[in-house]
Amino acid sequence: MELALSLGDPSKSFSFLDKTPKLSSKDLGFCMGLRLQEKVDAFEGEAATGDGDYKRVSSDPPHQLDLLPFSPVPRVQPSSQLRFPWLTDNVMETGSSDGRGRGLDVNRLAVVALGEEAEEGAALSSPNSAVSSFQVDFGFRNGSSRGKREVEMETERGSSRASDDDDNGSTRKKLRLSKEQSAFLEESFKEHNTLNPKQKLALAKQLNLRPRQVEVWFQNRRARTKLKQTEVDCEYLKRCCETLTEENRRLQKELQELRALKASQPFYMQLPATTLTMCPSCERVATTSTTADGKNGLLPLTKTSG
DNA sequence: TCCTATTGGGTACTTACGTCA
DNA sequence: GCTGACGTAAGTACCCAATAG
Numbered sequence: 001m002e003l004a005l006s007l008g009d010p011s012k013s014f015s016f017l018d019k020t021p022k023l024s025s026k027d028l029g030f031c032m033g034l035r036l037q038e039k040v041d042a043f044e045g046e047a048a049t050g051d052g053d054y055k056r057v058s059s060d061p062p063h064q065l066d067l068l069p070f071s072p073v074p075r076v077q078p079s080s081q082l083r084f085p086w087l088t089d090n091v092m093e094t095g096s097s098d099g100r101g102r103g104l105d106v107n108r109l110a111v112v113a114l115g116e117e118a119e120e121g122a123a124l125s126s127p128n129s130a131v132s133s134f135q136v137d138f139g140f141r142n143g144s145s146r147g148k149r150e151v152e153m154e155t156e157r158g159s160s161r162a163s164d165d166d167d168n169g170s171t172r173k174k175l176r177l178s179k180e181q182s183a184f185l186e187e188s189f190k191e192h193n194t195l196n197p198k199q200k201l202a203l204a205k206q207l208n209l210r211p212r213q214v215e216v217w218f219q220n221r222r223a224r225t226k227l228k229q230t231e232v233d234c235e236y237l238k239r240c241c242e243t244l245t246e247e248n249r250r251l252q253k254e255l256q257e258l259r260a261l262k263a264s265q266p267f268y269m270q271l272p273a274t275t276l277t278m279c280p281s282c283e284r285v286a287t288t289s290t291t292a293d294g295k296n297g298l299l300p301l302t303k304t305s306g
Numbered sequence: 307t308c309c310t311a312t313t314g315g316g317t318a319c320t321t322a323c324g325t326c327a
Numbered sequence: 328g329c330t331g332a333c334g335t336a337a338g339t340a341c342c343c344a345a346t347a348g
Contacts, residue, residue, distance in 0.1 A: 175336065176324065194316085215315090216337055223317080224335085 177217070181207045185214070189221050 177185070188195075188203060195203065195218055204211040 177336080197314090213336080217335095219315095219317080220335065220337085223319095226317090 175213070177209075177213075181209065185217050185221070189218065193222055193225065194218065 184207060185203070188199075192199075195214065200211050200214050200218075203209075204214045207214070
């Protein structure tokens with residue numbers, strides 16, 4: 001049995017940004033291998049296949065736990081309203097049938113007033129500049145289904161965001177991202193779990209967030225993913241441990257039985273040298289005996305496991 | 307070519323806040 | 328209304344690789 005657990009998929013890069021192969025091996029590159037090795041040694045020191053060499057007993061392919069970013073929030077497909085700004089083929093639709101999608105963004109007013117935002121927005125390279133023309137409304141929406149409390153919090157958020165960015169050293173105010181923002185970030189994260197500066201700026205602009213917020217969100221998201229994966233790994237290894245313990249118990253029992261058999265049959269030692277090898281795929285023991293003429297004869301397989 | 311300082315982005319850990327039972 | 332658990336945004340410290348001088 002061979003296990004190979006990996007975090008992340010370093011081989012995967014942004015399909016739309018293949019010029020930025022950023023993910024290094026250390027980025028969530030946690031690989032763990034567990035190889036079950038079994039010393040093939042038929043009976044104690046008798047007719048071993050070699051001088052104590054180890055052989056893999058399974059040809060099973062490694063079990064790979066693919067790290068899929070878990071999605072605590074409902075998945076939102078990047079529809080015509082939710083497009084990744086850095087996608088070159090993301091030609092945002094200019095029309096809005098319901099009049100909500102790209103309407104007046106109240107939050108935008110506060111954002112525009114931010115020096116940092118303005119500067120970083122201006123720093124956006126021209127290929128992404130089209131984004132600014134197609135703001136997705138992640139701020140207030142007239143007639144939205146959200147409750148009064150949520151709207152109130154949004155109001156607080158809007159005001160506190162402006163005050164936060166003053167950087168006047170006031171107490172930090174925790175800003176809750178809206179469901180739409182979280183869902184969009186989640187979709188972005190599925191595309192790639194790290195961002196280059198361009199992507200960060202574009203996302204921030206798209207979501208009416210500060211680049212720092214996007215950055216922090218991705219950091220925390222990676223941390224959550226890693227934590228989740230660690231839990232999965234732990235659970236998996238626990239099961240492996242249980243399986244191996246059970247296997248060990250079974251083999252010990254089998255060994256005891258064979259010893260008992262050996263003791264009850266004195267003529268046993270007169271048999272030709274026998275080698276037991278376990279078939280890795282079907283877990284049967286193939287018995288190879290040396291015949292009188294020196295040739296090896298393969299005896300029928302013996303099922304060893306229940 | 308080697309060394310060093312700088313910079314940017316990453317992780318790990320922590321804190322503080324919002325939500326909910 | 329109070330409280331504790333939990334989720335998460337954000338701060339901080341530190342590490343590492345790339346780069347310039």
